[in-house]
Amino acid sequence: xxxxxxxxxxxxxxxxxxxxxxxxxxxxxxxxxxxxxxxxxxxxxxxxxxxxxxxxxxxxxxxxxxxxxxxxxxxxxxxxxxxxxxxxxxxxxxxxxxxxxxxxxxxxxxxxxxxxxxxxxxxxxxxxxxxxxxxxxxxxxxxxxxxxxxxxxxxxxxxxxxxxxxxxxxxxxxxxxxxxxxxxxxxxxxxxxxxxxxxxxxxxxxxxxxxxxxxxxxxxxxxxxxxxxxxxxxxxxxxxxxxxxxxxxxxxxxxxxxxxxxxxxxxxx
Amino acid sequence: xxxxxxxxxxxxxxxxxxxxxxxxxxxxxxxxxxxxxxxxxxxxxxxxxxxxxxxxxxxxxxxxxxxxxxxxxxxxxxxxxxxxxxxxxxxxxxxxxxxxxxxxxxxxxxxxxxxxxxxxxxxxxxxxxxxxxxxxxxxxxxxxxxxxxxxxxxxxxxxxxxxxxxxxxxxxxxxxxxxxxxxxxxxxxxxxxxxxxxxxxxxxxxxxxxxxxxxxxxxxxxxxxxxxxxxxxxxxxxxxxxxxxxxxxxxxxxxxxxxxxxxxxxxxxxxx
Amino acid sequence: xxxxxxxxxxxxxxxxxxxxxxxxxxxxxxxxxxxxxxxxxxxxxxxxxxxxxxxxxxxxxxxxxxxxxxxxxxxxxxxxxxxxxxxxxxxxxxxxxxxxxxxxxxxxxxxxxxxxxxxxxxxxxxxxxxxxxxxxxxxxxxxxxxxxxxxxxxxxxxxxxxxxxxxxxxxxxxxxxxxxxxxxxxxxxxxxxxxxxxxxxxxxxxxxxxxxxxxxxxxxxxxxxxxxxxxxxxxxxxxxxxxxxxxxxxxxxxxxxxxxxxxxxxxxxxxx
Numbered sequence: 001x002x003x004x005x006x007x008x009x010x011x012x013x014x015x016x017x018x019x020x021x022x023x024x025x026x027x028x029x030x031x032x033x034x035x036x037x038x039x040x041x042x043x044x045x046x047x048x049x050x051x052x053x054x055x056x057x058x059x060x061x062x063x064x065x066x067x068x069x070x071x072x073x074x075x076x077x078x079x080x081x082x083x084x085x086x087x088x089x090x091x092x093x094x095x096x097x098x099x100x101x102x103x104x105x106x107x108x109x110x111x112x113x114x115x116x117x118x119x120x121x122x123x124x125x126x127x128x129x130x131x132x133x134x135x136x137x138x139x140x141x142x143x144x145x146x147x148x149x150x151x152x153x154x155x156x157x158x159x160x161x162x163x164x165x166x167x168x169x170x171x172x173x174x175x176x177x178x179x180x181x182x183x184x185x186x187x188x189x190x191x192x193x194x195x196x197x198x199x200x201x202x203x204x205x206x207x208x209x210x211x212x213x214x215x216x217x218x219x220x221x222x223x224x225x226x227x228x229x230x231x232x233x234x235x236x237x238x239x240x241x242x243x244x245x246x247x248x249x250x251x252x253x254x255x256x257x258x259x260x261x262x263x264x265x266x267x268x269x
Numbered sequence: 270x271x272x273x274x275x276x277x278x279x280x281x282x283x284x285x286x287x288x289x290x291x292x293x294x295x296x297x298x299x300x301x302x303x304x305x306x307x308x309x310x311x312x313x314x315x316x317x318x319x320x321x322x323x324x325x326x327x328x329x330x331x332x333x334x335x336x337x338x339x340x341x342x343x344x345x346x347x348x349x350x351x352x353x354x355x356x357x358x359x360x361x362x363x364x365x366x367x368x369x370x371x372x373x374x375x376x377x378x379x380x381x382x383x384x385x386x387x388x389x390x391x392x393x394x395x396x397x398x399x400x401x402x403x404x405x406x407x408x409x410x411x412x413x414x415x416x417x418x419x420x421x422x423x424x425x426x427x428x429x430x431x432x433x434x435x436x437x438x439x440x441x442x443x444x445x446x447x448x449x450x451x452x453x454x455x456x457x458x459x460x461x462x463x464x465x466x467x468x469x470x471x472x473x474x475x476x477x478x479x480x481x482x483x484x485x486x487x488x489x490x491x492x493x494x495x496x497x498x499x500x501x502x503x504x505x506x507x508x509x510x511x512x513x514x515x516x517x518x519x520x521x522x523x524x525x526x527x528x529x530x531x532x533x534x535x536x537x538x539x540x541x
Numbered sequence: 542x543x544x545x546x547x548x549x550x551x552x553x554x555x556x557x558x559x560x561x562x563x564x565x566x567x568x569x570x571x572x573x574x575x576x577x578x579x580x581x582x583x584x585x586x587x588x589x590x591x592x593x594x595x596x597x598x599x600x601x602x603x604x605x606x607x608x609x610x611x612x613x614x615x616x617x618x619x620x621x622x623x624x625x626x627x628x629x630x631x632x633x634x635x636x637x638x639x640x641x642x643x644x645x646x647x648x649x650x651x652x653x654x655x656x657x658x659x660x661x662x663x664x665x666x667x668x669x670x671x672x673x674x675x676x677x678x679x680x681x682x683x684x685x686x687x688x689x690x691x692x693x694x695x696x697x698x699x700x701x702x703x704x705x706x707x708x709x710x711x712x713x714x715x716x717x718x719x720x721x722x723x724x725x726x727x728x729x730x731x732x733x734x735x736x737x738x739x740x741x742x743x744x745x746x747x748x749x750x751x752x753x754x755x756x757x758x759x760x761x762x763x764x765x766x767x768x769x770x771x772x773x774x775x776x777x778x779x780x781x782x783x784x785x786x787x788x789x790x791x792x793x794x795x796x797x798x799x800x801x802x803x804x805x806x807x808x809x810x811x812x813x
Contacts, residue, residue, distance in 0.1 A: 035635060038628040043769075044689050052684045052693070059683040083583040126795040128762045130674060134779055139601045141593035177358035177424075180318050181431055182347035182375030187382045191371055195362040218674040221766060225587075231675065235682060243679075247671070254670040366557055385559040392557045409560050 059240070066248060067241030074230060074249050081226035081253065084144055084219065085212035088151035089205060096156045100163035107167055107193070121164070124157030129215045133224040142223035150224055151212050158208055166200035167193065202268045206261055213257040217250050227253075270295050271317070271435055271467060276326035278312050278491075285324070286312045287491040294435075297465040299458055301478035304488035305511055310471040313488070314437045317469075318350040319343060331434055348375035351428030353457075355440035357420045359427075361413035365404060368412050368423050369395045372430025391430070398426045402456060418449035425456065429464070436461070438470040442477065450474070454481040475507065604784050611789035618774055619790060623797065626770035629691040629763075630756040636692070637699020637756070638749045642738075644700050645707035652711060652737065665708070668701030677763040688769030695756045695763065702755070703748050707741060714740045747809045754805035761794050 048055075102108050103117025133150035140146050174192040183191065220228020227250060234242040273292040279285035286309045294300055302310050315321035317328055319335065328335045330349065338346050351372075359368050373391045374382055381387060387395075399405040402422040407415060412423060421441060428436055438457060442450030454470075458481045461468045472478050478485055479499040487495030487502075487510040495506045563569040613619070647653050647661025668676070673694050680690035714737060722736040764772020771790060778787035 034631060038631045041624070042628045042632070042688055043625065044687065048684060049689060052689065055683045056680075059679070080587065083587055086579075087583055087587075122799065123795065126798045127791065128758065130762050130765055131775070131791070131794075134765070134776070135604075138604055138779060140597040141590060143590050143593065144587045145589055145594055171361075173354065173356050173358040174360045176320060177352070177354060177427070178371060178374060180320060180347060180350070180352040181372055181427070182344040183371075183382075184344060184379070186379050187374045190379075190383050191363075191374060192360055195360050198362065214670075214672050218672045221674060221678060228675075231678070235678060247675075250675070251667065251670045255666075364560065367559065387557075389556070393555055395557070396555060408557065 062240040063244035065241065066244035067239070068245055070230075070242055071245065074227070074246055077220075077227045077230045078249055078253050080144065081216045081219075081228075082213065084147045084151060084226050085209060085216040088148045088216075089155060089209045089212050091148070092152045092155040092159055092208075093205065095152070096159035096163060099156060099160040100167060101189075103160060104164040104167035106170075106172070107189075117160075117164070121157045121160045124153055124155075125161065126157075127154070129154040130218055130222060133219050133222045137223045142225075144225035147216060147219040147224035147226055150219060151216055154215070155208050155212060158211075159204055162204045163197065163201060166197045166204070170196040203265065206264050206268070210257055210261040214254055217253070270329075270331055271469075272327075272329040273313075273317070274327050276313070276316060276328065277324045278309070278316060278321065279324050285491055287316070287323075289326070290488075290491065290493060292486065292493065292496075294467050294469065297461055297467055298484055299461045299468045299470065299482045300484045300486060301470045301472050301482040302486045302488060303472055303475055303478050303510060308488040308510075309491040310488055311439055314352075314439050314469060314471055317435075317437060318347050318352055320352075344375055348431050349434045351431050351433030351436045353421070353424050353428050353436065353438040353441045355443045357417075357424045357444070359412040359420055359423055361411070363412060364409050365399075365412055365415065365423055366395065366408040369399060369426050369430055372427040375431065395426070395430060398429050401460075402426055416449075417445050418452060421445060421449075421453050422456070425453070425460070429460070433466065436466055436468045438468065440471050440473065443473060450477065457481070475502070478502075607782070607784035608788035610785065611792055612783075612785035613789050615786060619771075619793060622764075622771035622774035622790070623793065625688055626757065626760040626764070626772075629688050629695060629760045629768075629770050630753060633692045633695030633760070634699060634749060634753045634756050636696040638703055638745065638752060640696065641700045641703035641707055642745075644704040645711060645741075646733065646737075648704060648708040649711035651714075651716070652733070661704075661708070665701050665704045668697045669705060673698045673759045673763055674766055677768040678766040681767045686767040686769075691760060691763045691768035691770055694768055695759055698759060699752050699756060703745075703752055706748060707745065710741045710744055711737060750805045750808045754801050757801050758798055761798075 099117050099120050101117075102113040103121055105114070108114040108117065129150050132153045133146055136146035136149045136153075140149070170193060174196070175188055178188045178192045216226050218228050220226045220230065221232050223229070227246060231243065231246050234240075234246060271292070271294040273290060276287050276290040276292075277285055278287040290309075290313060292313075302313070304310050312321055316323045317330075317335070319338070323336055326336065330346070333346070335346055360371070363371075367385060370385070370387050370391060373387060377387060377391075396405055396408075399408065402425060404415075404419055404422050404426070407419065412420065415423065421444075424441075436457075441457065442453050445453060454477050457468055457470065460466065470478075470482065479502060482499065485495065485497065485499055485502050486493060487506060489510050494509050495502065497506075561569055563572065644661055644664055647657050648665050649661075650658055653661060676697055677690060677694040680693045684690055684693065718736040718740065719732055722732045727735065760770045760772070761775075762772050764770040764774070765776045767773060771794065775787060775790045775794075778784075778790060
């Protein structure tokens with residue numbers, strides 16, 4: 001792209017050539033315009049914005065000191081949260097694996113299955129957990145079942161997509177060797193594919209479990225069980241010290257989850 | 270006895286990789302197939318166990334036709350054809366014993382395959398063969414902990430576990446150092462006579478082909494242009510097979526006329 | 542190649558079992574037992590309301606029956622909701638990415654003094670531990686319903702995510718450039734601007750695109766607790782049993798997310 005004659009003609013040091021600079025300015029300009037539009041158009045009552053720091057610090061003050069009196073209820077709600085995340089992750093595996101099998105280019109039985117698999121993965125991934133929860137609460141009523149289903153439906157896309165990619169990356173040569181021995185399709189899968197994707201499988205499931213712990217803390221806000229139910233209740237009754245305790249408990253839970261995850265990762269893989 | 274007649278393989282509308290190939294292998298002879306990269310050696314071997322679909326022609330093993338077999342019939346036929354690969358094609362994360370027993374996958378049922386509960390006779394056969402090639406003490410080692418020569422021995426034993434009626438070896442020594450590849454060639458030669466098994470070996474190394482095999486078949490552009498005893502394989506035959514292409518002992522650089530075929534050979538692996 | 546000593550006794554064991562994944566049998570069976578006990582405990586302790594759940598299928602039929610075909614009649618409401626979500630995502634990304642730089646500097650051990658480092662890490666850990674919806678509900682309580690709460694939430698969310706990656710990036714920079722600046726007599730800020738930022742900025746542009754994409758996703762859900770955007774519209778539609786409108790919103794959300802994922806991926810590929 002650099003015109004050598006031009007460079008020699010006027011030796012001015014420039015970091016980018018002309019076209020790149022034009023693109024850069026254009027991008028900058030468009031960004032600026034979008035931001036100005038967003039600021040001017042957004043439905044915000046500006047005096048509130050200037051008052052926000054006050055409001056936030058006064059809310060913080062109302063939370064102090066945390067009130068530990070409902071710690072027992074909080075602990076059992078936390079356990080419920082963990083159960084939702086764990087059971088949902090375990091159950092997801094049974095659905096996500098077949099889906100990833102048909103959604104991987106090299107193992108899918110035919111084009112129709114490939115597109116069906118991809119459709120399942122995309123629709124699962126594009127809908128947020130809490131929106132799935134909203135739907136399942138409407139169907140099955142408030143409670144943990146809606147929560148488990150919500151987490152599952154979101155995790156299928158995540159685990160399925162990553163497992164599908166893992167399957168697409170396997171070494172094809174052992175598969176060929178197994179076919180040459182006269183093994184059936186099912187035997188080729190258990191013998192040549194499963195061992196190759198095992199490490200990826202554990203890593204992905206552990207990662208998703210960690211994410212699911214976080215996600216299941218909010219399910220209760222739409223009535224799908226777990227610690228969120230208590231949080232919503234405490235906020236609705238303006239019991240701010242209890243809210244502070246719940247928030248601390250959630251941080252502790254998430255940190256423990258992260259510790260377990262990294263321990264498992266080191267042990268299993 | 271293996272009888273190949275008028276075997277044709279073409280990918281799409283390209284020039285055929287194999288052109289009306291005829292080959293008969295009788296008894297327990299060791300036959301080497303030499304030729305430049307892209308001459309169709311690998312495709313021919315893979316047509317025999319149908320990892321590559323032949324376009325037309327006939328392949329008969331001990332009297333039964335292989336070309337139009339489907340599903341279960343094909344798998345039954347494949348059990349009787351052992352194959353050894355250039356890249357060993359072992360399952361790295363499994364133990365040596367599991368890799369060896371994989372040769373029995375065509376015989377055991379799915380439950381036995383998953384739980385690795387193979388019949389006692391298979392396990393004894395596995396130990397026997399592993400002792401024969403000197404890898405029995407590695408039974409519970411992971412396959413990727415072995416050296417190249419040892420891995421190829423696992424590959425050979427896996428193929429023999431099938432109780433094959435013929436053994437195909439696709440460049441079995443190309444990924445090995447010279448000394449180890451001599452050992453593997455010697456092993457294939459002696460196993461062939463011990464088990465009275467016909468062996469077809471694709472090979473780059475003409476010197477090894479002359480030393481360890483009883484018959485040399487030369488391919489060029491999918492046609493057989495030499496078929497005879499190692500003693501008859503002279504300078505002219507060598508030139509006819511590799512002429513215009515760099516010397517066979519060197520790393521072969523693709524000439525333009527071969528590059529198209531070499532490209533399609535890459536496709537074979539994906540489709541198989 | 543290390544060849545382990547062949548075991549002294551010539552008779553290799555004739556039986557073979559797959560070596561178990563966990564060698565210690567106590568641990569192995571203990572683990573199984575623990576898993577089963579956990580499953581029983583977890584399923585037993587969770588409060589399932591079976592009566593209500595059994596009504597689920599007819600309800601599901603009613604919801605999906607009411608939801609099809611999705612109704613785009615109130616497209617004005619739909620458009621306003623999405624416009625607000627976009628605005629929240631854009632402003633939050635801008636603020637978040639800008640603010641993540643000072644926080645990342647604070648949370649990088651090699652450029653920040655210890656007390657500052659601890660503060661920076663704490664902010665990042667806290668903002669990463671809380672799901673954006675929880676943060677949103679708190680901001681709604683503090684500053685009231687509307688997009689302001691949404692912007693604050695996603696700004697904090699972006700600081701947590703971008704700040705963490707950036708801090709790691711800063712900890713891994715080429716220290717030679719920093720020393721060169723110091724040797725030239727540059728002050729702390731000048732060192733940051735000339736030796737640290739140029740090394741992390743290319744990454745920052747890609748991260749901003751990624752964060753814009755993920756903020757757009759999150760802005761669709763923070764509305765569910767009242768922090769503005771399309772989520773609020775969706776929540777209202779669900780609350781009023783307007784399932785046809787709700788499904789229309791869902792379809793558009795999916796479409797927008799797919800498009801934004803595509804654009805973000807394309808831009809990041811262009812930049813890197």
